[in-house]
Amino acid sequence: PFSATRTGTSAGLSFTLPAESSACTEPALSALQGMYDAWIPLPDTLVMGRAWADTVHTLSCRDRILLRGVVVRRFRVQRADVEAGTRVGVTIERTSRGRISGAGDQFGEPLWPEGESTGTLRYIIDPALGRPVRASGTSSLRLALKSKLRNQAVRQESALTLIFVP
Secondary structure (H helix, E strand, O other): OOEEEEOOOOOOEEEEOOOHHHOOOOHHHHHHHOOHHHOOOOOOOOOOOOEEEEEEEEEEEEOOEEEEEEEEEEEEEEEEEEEOOOEEEEEEEEEEEEEEEEEEEEOOEEEEEEEEEEEEEEEEEEOOOOEEEEEEEEEEEEEEEEEOOOEEEEEEEEEEEEEOOO
C-alpha cells in the first residue's frame, strides 16, 4: 500500500511508501518506483520557454539486490498546438539523467551493480484540465554488474508511452 498527497496547489505529490526494509519483500515498492514519470510537477502558469527541474530518489529490489537511484529531470515548455480543431495541447519536453547503484548477494556471490541512464519524454498537457493527457519518449540505461568472479555490461533501450485516463 502507498499514498500520495498534494502539499499545495502548485506542489507535486508527496508519497508515503512502505518501509525501506521491505524493499525486497514488498513488490509494490519496486513497481511504484518506476512510475515517477506519471507524476510531474507543473508550475502555476505554463509559459513558452519556462523551465524547471526536480530530483527523484528511488529504491527498488531486483533479484534480492537492493538498488538506489537518483534521477535529475529537467522540464521545458516547448509549444502549444490546437488538437482536433478544438482543444489546446501544451508540449513539455522532459530530459533526464540518472545513476543507479546497489550491492547484494546472488547465489552466494557478492554483486555490485552500477549504471547511468538518460532519457527524453514529451508530455502533452491539457491546460483546461491542468494535467497531462499523454506522453511518449525513450530512455537508455547502461548497467555494469561487478562481482569477484566476473564483470558484465548491459545496455537497455526502452520506449515509453503514457496515456492518462480522464
